[in-house]
Amino acid sequence: MTKTISARQLSLIAFISVFSLKLTVLPSLFYSKVGIDAIFSLFIIMAFDFLELLLIFHVLKKNQDISFYQFLSNKVGKYFAKLILLLIFIYYFFKMLLLCSGGYNYASLAIFKEAPRHLFLFILLVSSCSLYLFKSRSYARTIEFFYPIVATMFVLFVGIALFTAPLQDIRPLLTTPAQNIFESSFMFSVLGGNYLFMLLFMGKIKFGKNPNRSVFGHVVFAWALLMVFYIIDYSIFKYTAVAHPHAISEIIQYLPLPSILGNFDWIAVSFMLVLFVLQGGLFIYCMCYSLNKVFEVKEVEKMGAVSKVVLVFVNLLLLLFIYVVFPTFSDLRTFAFNGLFVPILSSVVMLVPIICFFFELFNSKKRTKVAPSLKSTEEFVEAENQKILSLKVRKDEETI
Amino acid sequence: MVFSEVEKLKKQLNCSMDVVVREVSCGGREINLIFIKSMIDENFFISGILSPIMDFGSRQSKISSGRPFTIDNLLDEVLKTMEVKKISKEEAENELASNKVLLFLEGEDDVLSIDIVKFPVRLPAEPPTSAVLKGPREGFVEDIKTNISLLRRRFSSDKLAIKELKIGRASQTKVAIAYISNIADKKLVRQVQKRLEKIDIDGIIDSYYLVSFLQNNKSSMFKQVGSSEKPDIVASKLLEGRVAILVDNTPIVLTVPFIYVEDLQNSNDYYSLSNYASYVRVIRILGLIFAVLVPGTYISLRLYHYSIVPINFLITISNATVAIPLTPFLEIVFILVLFEILYEVSLRLPSYLGLATSVVGALILGDTGVKAGLISPPGVMIIAISIIAVYTIPDQVDQINLLRAAFIILGGALGIFGVIAGVIFVIAYLNSIDNFGAAYLAPYSPRISQDLKDGVVKSNITKMKLRPKSIHTKNKVRLKNDEDN
């Protein structure tokens, strides 16, 4: 398979995937459930994500030459593989829905007060789809290009807030019952699962010398920044965090700039808009990849047409849900964070890496159990050739 | 007596008035010389060909029992020219079309082809868009031989390889592929050669004709083939593992693969302090950002995002634009169109009229337009900054102008989000360009730490020990360790 993404690029995508709505509306939503103990809810989601990352990374390193669909097909058969991918599609669909709706909610108050919703959606969907259409290599390189800017901006915001905003002591902590904390983590689990996308890049990743350091380093950095951000946010808006659904813009408003420079929040808004587009690209990729595999056909030309139809279908479905099913962000929020469907779906989907890990573990044990072959050299060579043929390596994965 | 083959040749060249046949009698035998008068060195023709033949003829006639001379005698003993070869009569037409002098000897089947081509060519002078304060001031010219010699001078070793092709059914333009044999990737050379050989076109007038054939994304507005008019720049690119393509009749030499950061670099950077070079490169990046993004951002802020604009700027801009009859978008477009018209006019007018036009343009735009209340000073300022900033990267003028127009539309139609999405779109598009295996935005995307030493920030040459990793090369070591230090 063509290796289009390096381990470093993968780690940077993982870094970017952590943010967006977690910097805008999630602090206030979390706070409304469990108050300042939301920090622990977030930590639980983080910890679970980190565990998943370990499992996903192990599976990826063991299967560097096959795609995720091939991996699943080999383990559970074609139809179950398609079912799993369908679940992943629905999961990312809801993530994208939240991004579109939540993003518009943020942007409309931050800078787009009179702008109609279709303007925001047009820009977000077109730019996200174009990131998908330019293929994974281009997407990964684009993330790599914007990473220094995004990381520097975020560190700058955290630094500015730390040194200029009126911070308060966030104690006492753990005043909420543990059950509420875990429940809150469960209800917001759709905003976790940040590393599931790596499975969909299986087979395209070029693992260099020390990929662990890069991937885990960036992930830990992202989560550290996020935790610090949450602590600062709750420290500034200790009792009114629920009334601040645009946390990232609001924490930097205390910087005493002279009036000639104005507010600094336009930088926060630009930063968030960049994140929305980059994350949108990732979600569209995950959705389209999953659905393409569900409707996969053998002929390459037909597959090209199928992928275009899938892209159009995904966009239309998103628009349908945004305009008809969940016309406002609060409707979507209620469904996603107060209902059971989305949390259960997220939990089920988050079991996939665990299942894959056990498949991989079982597979490796099975391999070691087999005694050294007593077959003749010819028979051994023939068996190896059969194995290679059964992997079904496709020439141009990038057309999908 | 004009030989029938010679008559036939003349007819094949449409009996053009500059196709001349010179009949000479030499030792009792007739010689026909046919040539294109406008393409040869006349003095050399007389001194190197005609005179020796006549002297030989008179010597032959004095020898009473001389054996008859052959064409080989003429080739070996008579003609005083550098390049002479024996060809068959079938090759004669091509050779004559290639501006050679053909010598037909009565009774001989073979023909002599003599190369004394000379045509007007200018001296290597400093190109206007690559002026340097320090460093060589030579530039390529329209003659491929001179260009090759300018390159050869810089590589006095056996490593410089030059392969020649002829492209164009009618023009038969000479095209040379140059590379350093122990550096350039053979696969790249083969790829370039293959693409050029595949071209079946009637004529190549300029190297730019070849660009479309060399690039993968043919309809892309972004350059995928580098170009330069200076031999020192091309030489340094060859040393980095690139392949150069020289085309006859044009001073622009193409280089592949091309990465974007090349256009941010200037030869001045390598002939001055590296810290200063870094500083200037940062200015160029800022110039690029100003040129492309500022007008669009200005429109979007005025139309949709007044809250972002600091109050003092808002007051100044509002006061300056309150009485303008045009909407902000139309005002910016109007000023931009005026500037572009002025620019086009200044390109085409003779220099003695250009000054008057500049004054009129400056007065109309800078003074009268503002006083009349048709355009505002901030608008003029924004467009003027943008237009001037374009020339920080002169090789990207076309692209920057197009991008500017695109971002004006995006900023006006979609606001600041449109501008941001446009930037991401452009970056993603640049990253998707397939470019002879080199990443277009290297060394930033993908990040190649080693190549960052000559990216926006330039390091000292002693630190650039390896060749750029973004280009596939055979031999990575540029600078070996200096053991004395």
Place this chain on the structure above:
Amino acid sequence: MKKLFNFLKNHPIYCLIIVICVVFLPGAIIAKPQTESKLIIRALGIDKAGDEYQVSAIAFLPKASQSFQENYKIVEGKGRTLYDAVSAAAKETGKDIGLAHTGIVFVNDEICQEGLVEAIDFLVRDYSLGNDTYVVYVPESTKELVEAAHNLAMSSGIHLGDVAGYDERKVVHGESNIESIYDSAYSPSKCSLMTVMEMSEEEGIEPGGGQSAGGTGEEQSGGGGEQEQKPQKKILNEEKILILKEGKKALILEPEQTKKYKWTKSSNFADALTLENYSDKNFKNATLSLSVSSNNVSQRLSFKNGKPIFTFLIKPKLSIVEVNQDNLDDDIFIDVSKFETEKLKTTINNKIKNEVYDFIQTFVDANTDINMIYEKFNAEKTSQFQSFLAGLENKENFLSEIKFYVEVDCKIE
């Protein structure tokens, strides 16, 4: 048509360009700048009379000029709610409300008596208004102050927003902005702080005639003529602090009390301390002025017999900046470090201690937890403090049950 379709199919970017140009560009071509459709409000004054809100706003209106020239106009509106009143004010000029550049909001006494948090609910919800917008208490009419602020800005370029910013940083340490007031009102202490500005006939800064710098100021010329007849009231900013409890006015700290309050807050801003009739080996009945370059305040929380003990640990850094004494010796100008004596330090410490104790008594008597004593105990000694509160008959009055101590350790530079 077919060729066009094929072309667009092969070059989807052109489809995108067509969609943008057809759908979004026409709007952009005819769109006017937002400064023409938005009323940019720089300062907002809110009065409440009975059930009605009266709003006076200083609005920026663009005036054709090639240079930087501020042109403000006062717009007024009335309404049943604050939003109605502000909308009515904006409608006067045929524009929409634009609060993005509002730097300061004045509220009058009646609003603070009835409940500030409810009154400014619209301002809190409006995202365009920054969290750091200053809110200032005006004892009388905000309309008068807004007019004076307008005249001051037009005549001299001094904005009351900048003055409020100074107070915000150096007097109340970042607690008089809209977010802090709101946040504090919902905190367990329920106490918020606001700076105070008022109109005075004797002291303060004179607003001026209200003419624009460099302009003719025709709109204000009538007002200027009238103002010549009676003395103009001045804008007085005395470092007073209004304390709100549950969003309602509870206490006003006079300037002397504000100084005492400042001892309980860490700061890096210069302040002053005066010792009168001080004598030691270096001075004789001298009046010493000391500059407080920084003040580091921490606290020690403990419990004794179930009763909380709160100790202020104050560590100011001072330097002598002025000495007023008859018959000064020459060597008093040389080697300032000689002045630091134990007696001087003790005197300063005691003075600060007395002032702080005085202040503590004030806020305990008024039952206003300005220093967030509740939060501090709750953060550090949660269970003990909650048990203490549970044991009280009247939990609201917990301050009177706390023992306060003050320890001062000054350093003279």
